[in-house]
Amino acid sequence: MKYTDYYAALGVERNATKAEIKQAYRKLAHKYHPDISKDKDGESKFKEIAEAYRTLKDDEKRAEYDQLGVHKAGEEFSPRGDFSRQYEDADASFSDVDMADLMAAFAAARQGGAQGHGQGQARQQRPWPGQDFEIEEPVTLEQVYTGAEIDVSISVPEHDEHGLAHRVPRKFRVKVPKGAADGQRLRLPGKGGQGLHGGKPGDLYIVMRVLPHPLYRVDGKELFMDLPLAPWEAVLGASVKIPTLGGTVEMRVPPGTINGRQLRLAKRGLPGPDETMGNLHVVVRIEVPKEVTAQQRELYEKLAAEAGFNPRTHFDKFQRGST
Secondary structure, three states: OEEEOOHHOOOOOOOHHHHHHHHHHOOOOHHOOOOOOOOOOHHHHHHHHHHHHHHHHHHHHHHHOOOOOOOOOOOOOOOOHHHHHHHHHOOOOOOOHHHHHHHHHHHHHHHHHHOHHHHHHHHHOOOOOOOOOOEEEEEHHHHHHHHOOEEEEEEEEEEEOOOOOOEEEEEEEEEOOOOOOOEEEEEEEEOOOOEEOOOOOOOEEEEEOOOOOOOOEEEEOOOEEEEEEOHHHHHHEEEEEEEOOOOOEEEEEEEEEOOOOOOEOOOOOEOOOOOOOOEEEEEEEEOOOOOOOHHHHHHHHHHHHOOOOOOOOHHHHHHHHHO
């Protein structure tokens, strides 16, 4: 069989403490979790570090593993002495097994030897709580505004009777809280990893990631959007239709509106935690036609001649002062 270096898999020294092993596992498990990692080999790496952690976090399993000796990763070797006899007692050979199978056989041999020994058996069967999981779920502003229900699909590791992890797909329907902020967490109790020996299952945490919107910018429960206006609309005033998350509303633009002015639509923003509504702030952006016809150019020239409007009159005092 081929040797798997569990210490190397976790990136720790052979004399690492339990705390160091746990810290290394948490860091790598988060990095290679199939729901997060973009590494094409992420799932196999996740399985490898999970197997390594299951062995090294347990004093008895770690002691048995250490007694196998030090070998190069991937090196062919055969356990000897008690290890060989324990495994052969389970009606198996070393020709087609991996390290996880071997450690599972050792655990089975320990459990069988503990029958009739109350204290040892109780230790083996001690309830073990399931693992908590956290995933990110994209949500739209429309879903945040209405508090819509969404389907969340995940794949979590579960352990078979030998303690080996395999992926199990799960699907949940959850309600997005109205006005949920980016990064807000939802807790689904008991929807995380399975417990062992009657242990309580872990929890699933869903982190809301609010997607960017093509129209709106978010600041808490306040929304901001740009309103393009033609020059004549800004000068003469206009009635324009504004798309909001709650539907289209008509808004009056006052005559003489300047570029950058903010017009407020009350209670057209996002709902807050106290169920009060934020506002929608409409920021005026005056747009100039990129192309004009000959007739339109002539009209603009007449307007320029008749208007007598100079937006740079305040430059005059600076120009006089420089002469």
